[in-house]
Amino acid sequence: MNATLRADRRYRLTPHVLPNGLRVLVAPDHDADVVAVTVGYDVGSRSEPRGFSGFAHLFEHLMFQGSANLPRGAHAHYVQSCGGVFNGTTHLDYTEYFQVLPSSGLEHAVFLEADRMRAPALTAAGLANQIDVVAEEITGAILSRPYGGFPWLQLAPLMFDTFENAHNGYGAIEELRTATTDQAKAFFERYYAPGNAVLCLAGDVSAERGIELAERYFSDIAARPVPPRPVMAEPDLTAERRDAYVDPLAPLPVFASAWRVPDPTADLRGYLAHLVLCLLLTDNSLGRLSRRLVRHDRWVSSVDCSLGLTGEVFGIRDPTCLVLTASPVPGAPGTDAILKAVDEEAERLATEGPDPAELTAATRTISAQLVRVLDGLAGRARHLAVFTLQHHDAAVINELGPLSRAVTAADVRAAAAALRPERRATVELHPGAAR
Amino acid sequence: MTAFDLLDVPTPGPLRVPAVHERTLPNGLRVLAARRASTPLAEVCLSVPFAHTETAAAILLSGALAEESGTRDRVRAMGGGLSAGVDADRLRIAGSVLADQLPAFLALLGEIVTDPPYPADDFAITVDNAVQGTIAILASPAQHVSEALNTRMFGDHPYGLPSPRPEDFRRVGRDAVRALHAERVLPTGAGLVLAGDFAPEAALDEAERALGGWLPGPGVPMRRPGPWVPGRSVVDRPGVPQSLLRMALPAPRYDAPDYPAMALAAMVFGGYFSSRLVQNIREDKGFSYSPRSSLLHVAEVDLTTVSLDVVTANTAAAVAEVVAELSGMADRPVTPEELDRARRYSVGTLRLRLATLTGLVTTLCELDLHRLPIGWLGGHDARLAAVTPDEVTAAAREYLAPDKAITVLLCDEKRAYPA
Numbered sequence: 012m013n014a015t016l017r018a019d020r021r022y023r024l025t026p027h028v029l030p031n032g033l034r035v036l037v038a039p040d041h042d043a044d045v046v047a048v049t050v051g052y053d054v055g056s057r058s059e060p061r062g063f064s065g066f067a068h069l070f071e072h073l074m075f076q077g078s079a080n081l082p083r084g085a086h087a088h089y090v091q092s093c094g095g096v097f098n099g100t101t102h103l104d105y106t107e108y109f110q111v112l113p114s115s116g117l118e119h120a121v122f123l124e125a126d127r128m129r130a131p132a133l134t135a136a137g138l139a140n141q142i143d144v145v146a147e148e149i150t151g152a153i154l155s156r157p158y159g160g161f162p163w164l165q166l167a168p169l170m171f172d173t174f175e176n177a178h179n180g181y182g183a184i185e186e187l188r189t190a191t192t193d194q195a196k197a198f199f200e201r202y203y204a205p206g207n208a209v210l211c212l213a214g215d216v217s218a219e220r221g222i223e224l225a226e227r228y229f230s231d232i233a234a235r236p237v238p239p240r241p242v243m244a245e246p247d248l249t250a251e252r253r254d255a256y257v258d259p260l261a262p263l264p265v266f267a268s269a270w271r272v273p274d275p276t277a278d279l280r281g282y283l284a285h286l287v288l289c290l291l292l293t294d295n296s297l298g299r300l301s302r303r304l305v306r307h308d309r310w311v312s313s314v315d316c317s318l319g320l321t322g323e324v325f326g327i328r329d330p331t332c333l334v335l336t337a338s339p340v341p342g343a344p345g346t347d348a349i350l351k352a353v354d355e356e357a358e359r360l361a362t363e364g365p366d367p368a369e370l371t372a373a374t375r376t377i378s379a380q381l382v383r384v385l386d387g388l389a390g391r392a393r394h395l396a397v398f399t400l401q402h403h404d405a406a407v408i409n410e411l412g413p414l415s416r417a418v419t420a421a422d423v424r425a426a427a428a429a430l431r432p433e434r435r436a437t438v439e440l441h442p443g444a445a446r
Numbered sequence: 447m448t449a450f451d452l453l454d455v456p457t458p459g460p461l462r463v464p465a466v467h468e469r470t471l472p473n474g475l476r477v478l479a480a481r482r483a484s485t486p487l488a489e490v491c492l493s494v495p496f497a498h499t500e501t502a503a504a505i506l507l508s509g510a511l512a513e514e515s516g517t518r519d520r521v522r523a524m525g526g527g528l529s530a531g532v533d534a535d536r537l538r539i540a541g542s543v544l545a546d547q548l549p550a551f552l553a554l555l556g557e558i559v560t561d562p563p564y565p566a567d568d569f570a571i572t573v574d575n576a577v578q579g580t581i582a583i584l585a586s587p588a589q590h591v592s593e594a595l596n597t598r599m600f601g602d603h604p605y606g607l608p609s610p611r612p613e614d615f616r617r618v619g620r621d622a623v624r625a626l627h628a629e630r631v632l633p634t635g636a637g638l639v640l641a642g643d644f645a646p647e648a649a650l651d652e653a654e655r656a657l658g659g660w661l662p663g664p665g666v667p668m669r670r671p672g673p674w675v676p677g678r679s680v681v682d683r684p685g686v687p688q689s690l691l692r693m694a695l696p697a698p699r700y701d702a703p704d705y706p707a708m709a710l711a712a713m714v715f716g717g718y719f720s721s722r723l724v725q726n727i728r729e730d731k732g733f734s735y736s737p738r739s740s741l742l743h744v745a746e747v748d749l750t751t752v753s754l755d756v757v758t759a760n761t762a763a764a765v766a767e768v769v770a771e772l773s774g775m776a777d778r779p780v781t782p783e784e785l786d787r788a789r790r791y792s793v794g795t796l797r798l799r800l801a802t803l804t805g806l807v808t809t810l811c812e813l814d815l816h817r818l819p820i821g822w823l824g825g826h827d828a829r830l831a832a833v834t835p836d837e838v839t840a841a842a843r844e845y846l847a848p849d850k851a852i853t854v855l856l857c858d859e860k861r862a863y864p865a
Contacts, residue, residue, distance in 0.1 A: 017486045017643075018525065018544055042484045043801035044459055080452070084729060087719040092455045092787045094794010097719075113458035113794045122450050143732025147688075151735055151755050155688045157585040214801075228450075262585040263578060296518035306515070306571060312578040338578065368523075375525035379487065379544050386485050387802045444585055 018378035019412040020385065024395070024405050025218035029226060031234040032206025033128075036395055036405050037221030038213040040388075046214035047388035048120035049109040050128065051396035053209075054202035056180025057103045057328075058241050065182015068101040069145055069190060070198050074108060075099065076137030078123075079130040083137060086123055093119050096389075103180065103321060104328045105397055111389050114215035118224060121212075125228035128205065133195040146184045153181060157260040161440055162267030162336060163320045169254050170269045170320075170332060170436040175243045204235035209399045213392040245330055247271050252436040259443035263312075266346050266439040267336045268353070270430050272318060274329035276402055283377075283415050284422035285333050286324065288430075289316035290373040291365055291423065292356065293335070297373055299356045310343045310352070325411075326397040333430070346439055350432070360427035364420040378412040458794055461827060464806060466820045467646035469654065473662045475633035477653045478810050478820075479646040482803055488548040488642035488649075489541070489807045492555060493815060495635040496537040497668035497745065502576075502610035503618045503626050504532045509572040510564055510623060511539060517563075520554055534604040535668060535745040536815065537631065540807075545643040549652045556656035559631055562624075569620045577612040584609070587683065591690040591856040594681050599694060599852050603671040605747060632663040637814035641806045668745045676849060681856040689761040689857035691768065693752040695850050697741050698841075700748075700816050706829040707841040712741050712750050713788035714780050714838065715771065715846060720787055722771050727754065733764040743816060750845060761862035765855065772851070775842035780835050789830045796826055 027035040059067040077083040090097045095112025110120040153159035160181070168177040210229065212221040248271070273281035292300045293316040304311045314337040318324045322334075335353065339345050365373070385391045385408070395405045467479045496504060508530040511517070521528045526543030539558070543551045583589050593608040600606030638657070640649050674696055697712070698705045716723030716739025727737040737754040752772075756764040799805040800823075813822060855862075 017546055020485060040484065042482070043797065044462065045797055045801040084720070084725065088787070089452060089455065091718055091720045091791045091794075094458055094790050094792075094797065096795065096798065111798055113797050115456040115458045116794070118450070119452065119455065122452065140729065140732045144728055144735055147733070147755070147757065148735040150688050150757055155587070155686065157582070260585060262581050294522070295513070296515070296522040306567070309571070309574065312575055340574070340578075372522045372525075375544070376522060376527075379525040379542070382485060382487055383542065383803075386487075386804070 018375060018382070018416070020382050021409045022391070025222070026399070026405065027222045027225065029205065029230050031230065031232055032204070032237065033225070033229050033232070034209045034399055035222060035225040036209060036211045036399055037216060037218045038211065038391065038395055039217055040213065041215050044114050044215050045111065045388060046114040046117050046212060046216050047109060047111045047392035048117065048124060049107055049211045049213070049389070049392035049396050050124045051105050051107045051209045051211070051393070051400055052203055053105055053207045053400045055102045055104040055106055057175045057243060060198070061174045063182070063186070063194070064178045065180060065187055066190065066194070066198060067106060068180060068182070069141065069187055070195060071099045071101045071106050072141040072145055073133055073137060073195055074127050074131050076134065076141065077132035078127040080126050081123070083132070086127070089119050089123060090116070095120065101180070102323060102326060105326065105400055107393050107396060109389050109392060117212070117216055121224045121228050124210065125232065128203065128208065128229065129232045131199060133192050133199065135192055138190060138192055138195060142187055142190065145187060149181050149184055157262065157444070158258060158265065158440065161258070161265065162334060162438060165254070165256065165438045166267055166269050166334065166436060167320055169252050169438055170248070171245055171330070173243070173245055175241050176245060176330060200235065201238050204237055205229065205232050206234060206237040209396045211392045211396040211399070213395060214388045243328065243330060248434050248436060251432050255439040255441060257441045257443045261440055261442040262444045262446065263338060264341065264440060264442050265336065265338045266437060267334055268350065268435050268437040269320070269332035269334050270434050271330055272333050275325070275327060275331065276329065279407070280414060280418070280422065281426070284418050284426040286318055286377060287370070287373050287415065287418045287423055288360070288426040289318065289333065290376060291360060291369060292316050294373065294376070297369055299360070300353060303356065304337070304349060304352060310340060310349055312338045312340055325394060326401070328401055346437070350437065353430070354432055357427045357430040361424050364424045370420060370423065374416040374418060377415045381412050455790070457790070458797055461797060461824065463820070463824045464800060466810065467650055468820070469650045471633065471654055471658050473633040473658065473660055475636050475638060475657055475660065476814065477638045477640070477650055478814065479640040479649045480806060480810065481644065481646050482641055482806065483643050485803050486545045486643050487803060488543055488545045488551065488640060488644055489803050490551060490555065491639045491807050491811050492539045493637045493811055494537040494631055495535070495665060496532055496630060497535055498604060498666050499626060499630055501607055502614040503622050504537065505610060506572055506576055506615060506618055507623045507626055508532045508537055509576055510569050511558055511562060513572050513575070514563055514565065514568050517554065517558060521551070524550055526551065533744070548640070548642070548644050548649060552652050552656035556660065559657070560660050562627055564620055564624055566620060569623070573615055576615045580609060580612055580615065587686060587690055587856055591681060591692050591854055594679070594856070595692045595694060595852065595854040598679055598854055600671045603669065605671055605744070629663070630666070633657065633660045634662045634665045637811065639807050639810045639814065641803055641810070670746050676852055678853040678855070680859055681854060682859040683856055684858050684860065686758070686856070686858050688755050688757055689855060689862055691752070691754040691756065691765055691853070691855050693768070693851045693853045695750045695845060697748040697750045697845055700743060700818060704837070704841050704844070707833045707837040708845050709741060709792065710785060710788045710830065710833055711775060711780065711838045711842040711846060712739060713792060714784045715739055715775050715842070716752060717788070718791055722774065723768065726771060727764060727767055731764070731767065733760045733767070745815070758858050758861045761857055769848045772846050772848040775846045776839065779839040780842070782835055785833070785835050785838055789833070792830055793827050796823070
């Protein structure tokens with residue numbers, strides 16, 4: 012059908028590596044006079060040093076506190092003077108910094124990122140200030156918010172046993188207050204080496220110009236050893252795990268279950284089959300669980316499956332999960348009955364497989380969602396940078412749509428067959444504010 | 447590294463205003479279509495005047511339209527999604543599909559607005575969902591402070607009404623929603639925006655085919671809110687760890703002569719990271735993660751809003767700083783450098799907004815809502831360029847004076863203000 016032929020957008024990509032190890036990727040697109048400049052570092056909450064939860068995130072804040080040629084506040088000052096926006100975000104497996112600006116500001120953004128990759132100003136004053144800001148962020152996002160951190164912060168320690176996978180990536184405020192500039196300098200030395208990073212320029216820039224600017228501003232940053240990636244592998248669960256807690260601010264119950272999924276890098280096809288499985292189970296139109304539990308039985312007000320503990324489908328390494336979240340309707344059969352229905356529907360999909368029309372609608376929907384996610388330059392540059400870090404080839408991005416549509420009924424059956432109860436961890440949130 | 451003159455900050459080239467094709471159908475529906483060839487999608491937004499509708503019924507109507515099973519299945523087969531929502535002014539139905547499915551999607555949209563099914567079983571689920579959703583929202587302190595501010599500003603005007611409570615939803619029957627649809631889901635005063643990879647004139651034809659038979663009716667204009675009565679109130683919540691400050695002040699309309707000056711004043715005050723508010727409260731004092739201020743325009747009200755979340759211990763100091771920064775906009779006049787940076791940021795971010803499909807649709811909807819011509823975009827940079835520092839300070843004196851603000855602070859009052 013015609014629609015499937017026009018369901019993708021392919022990006023032209025020019026990769027390049029500087030002698031100091033920095034990977035550069037240019038993705039020209041002259042649709043608008045706008046460009047994204049993104050730097051991704053291969054360190055995130057899961058790879059931060061043992062014994063200091065939240066340091067990767069705190070350090071991300073410090074990268075905005077000035078650098079060799081720039082006083083505090085100058086980064087924002089210049090990006091915004093160029094008419095652009097910026098931010099930094101810390102993820103489980105990487106940290107990214109981006110600017111999106113009119114292409115007239117390209118060289119400024121490249122200069123700014125190079126300056127802080129070379130020498131961020133890691134001062135006591137900047138650290139003290141940003142500890143306060145992060146404390147406010149944690150208070151607002153987690154501590155004072157109903158369902159704060161759910162389900163990530165509760166599922167991770169239930170599903171996993173090692174510090175890397177199980178710990179809270181925000182960290183504890185009191186522990187963050189003990190952070191020192193020496194620790195920040197050591198963190199920078201170790202993890203922010205050019206060989207541990209990717210620079211991605213996407214949008215209104217030619218491949219030649221992008222590489223020329225990267226060479227001009229980044230090539231004098233000295234190479235440093237790239238830290239070995241921490242071992243994050245853990246065996247799969249062999250017995251079901253359950254936990255429960257009271258959220259004093261929450262008015263309604265909710266629970267979340269997780270199952271391990273295939274390695275997104277080593278077995279992308281198997282991973283995408285699980286993405287298709289998510290839609291077949293809980294998409295609001297296609298989902299068998301939605302039809303049964305929301306529409307027919309009315310046991311839950313909503314049920315949702317997605318990949319990744321933090322909801323990040325792409326940009327995550329192994330080990331990672333499929334997460335099912337369900338909001339039981341008070342008075343209806345609760346968690347155990349709902350999980351039994353989940354098992355039955357997974358079993359049915361594993362045995363009978365999806366209908367062809369169902370599978371086509373699911374994979375076409377995924378294709379369209381991919382196009383939408385990559386339409387904005389910030390999201391596009393982030394995904395390209397992360398695929399370079401995690402798949403060693405950003406061009407994999409161009410294959411995601413076709414690969415999704417190539418997922419077969421047999422792939423889906425295999426994925427569904429893996430959703431067994433003994434591989435599952437479930438955490439229930441009991442509402443402390445129920446009336 | 448070669449020398450680079452950081453201080454030589456470049457100015458973006460002239461704005462490329464997208465070519466927008468317009469057609470007003472005989473039934474009153476205004477259709478705008480813009481092509482963006484690179485992305486194989488079509489984004490659609492239909493906006494229908496919905497002033498003075500009963501809030502709970504309006505929310506259920508929008509929920510039922512988007513959640514109806516048959517509609518969802520058809521949209522999914524197009525690789526797309528459909529959503530609907532309401533505010534005090536408008537009902538909005540938005541969709542996104544693969545580009546060559548646009549005719550099919552417009553046909554579906556035509557059926558939804560002219561012959562909505564509202565099946566009973568789906569409607570019951572919509573009511574349940576609205577009830578559950580409301581219970582969840584009402585647990586959030588941010589919802590409480592925003593309701594308190596709206597009520598304080600607008601009383602029983604539709605802009606002042608709180609979210610419906612669970613019992614309000616349970617009282618609304620399916621027949622009431624069907625009646626509301628028949629009475630108010632009309633092409634009169636409505637706007638349809640299309641953007642994506644399609645031929646715009648053909649898309650206008652498709653829109654006319656699908657929606658030309660939608661029958662018009664009488665429009666209901668939004669009543670003007672009552673007088674603005676400045677003042678400060680506290681929502682006392684013993685035990686909350688974080689205080690929520692929300693303020694609002696009257697602002698000029700988009701088409702007012704002093705709007706460009708005020709837009710820049712608001713930017714300098716708290717509209718972006720380099721603003722006085724963020725630099726003081728976040729980067730200097732570390733009081734708050736995201737203090738912010740922005741302009742808000744709805745059909746009959748234009749406001750500057752200020753918001754700040756801060757731990758209890760720092761509340762009094764942070765609130766005092768916000769008030770001082772507001773006064774400071776008049777007492778410490780805006781410098782040419784501050785004005786230049788705010789102007790550059792505004793000029794640049796307009797280009798950023800128009801660079802994505804969703805940003806383009808949002809911008810065109812906003813223009814349509816406020817009855818601004820597409821050419822308004824093309825004049826944006828020149829309007830800002832003409833503003834002087836004195837005009838910005840004058841606008842700040844007029845619109846950012848703290849004694850004109852309505853302020854609501856949700857906090858643990860005894861601990862935030864022990865004296």
